[in-house]
Amino acid sequence: MTKVSVIIPTHNRVSLVQRAISSVLAQTFTDYEIIVVDDGSIDDTGEVIKSRFPGVRYFCAPHRGASAARNVGLSHAFGEYIAFLDSDDVWTPRKLAVQVAVMDDNWEVVLSHTSYVRIVDNRESKTIHSGLFTGNVYNRAVIRCPIALPTVMVRKSFLDVGFNEDIRAGEDVVLWAHIALQYPILGINEPLAVISVNSHSHSQSATAQVEGVSNILKQAVLRERIPVVQKTILGSACAAIIALRMVQVAIDRVRA
Secondary structure (H helix, E strand, C coil), X not given: CCCEEEEEEEXXXXXXXHHHHHHHHCCCCCCEEEEEEEECCCCCHHHHHHHHCCCCEEEEECCCCHHHHHHHHHHHCCCCEEEECCCCCEECCCHHHHHHHHHHHCCCCCEEEEEEEEEECCCEEEEECXXXXXXXXXXXXXXXXXXXXXXXXXXXXXXXXXXXCCCCCCHHHHHHHHHHCCCCEEEEEEEEXXXXXXXXXXXXXXXXXXXXXXXXXHHHHHCCCCCHHHHHXXXXXXXXXXXXXXXHHHHHHHHC
């Protein structure tokens, strides 16, 4: 069995996805497969990947968003572990080696994640110590979850659900919280990924953040198997946090 399946969704990012793939090929750990799911690109992504990276398993799917593309990747994955990477991000060379060793030594852990370096608008960089977020974190995860998707490794055999394709903001955290409800999360406080952020993108807007927080908390309140008292508390927190996010939206509009 392949040890790690690396899943990379992409959409019209032919240059960036090559950089992401190259960062996987540069890993010191080598027992992996790379699965690229092309989410309906209209550029020459497919031709370039097939010619430049013949060892990559390439799948083309209709344009339905990154969550659907990741689920396509999951359906084709052979690895014991699943690692996610976005097409505009990269890993440091030791990323897989460190996480595989940690996961092999901690069989009770279903999901591990690491700290990372965040680069904003290709200029400002900052180390985010999200790897300190560890243990039984469910209650904190549904309020504010710092886990970044390109830092995650998860045991495939424990993935009873995939990414929710009906929501477009916070869908990754919905899955992490679902796992955290049942199992401890293991954080590794070493920056093993470099994540690029565009401060002007929709995903970084206050509106998108409101939508993401709302989706995360709604899933926790309405769908997870948690006690009524916790549901009440989370429901109140949901309303309060969404109200605060709406204030941020108003501030953003004034500044604009």
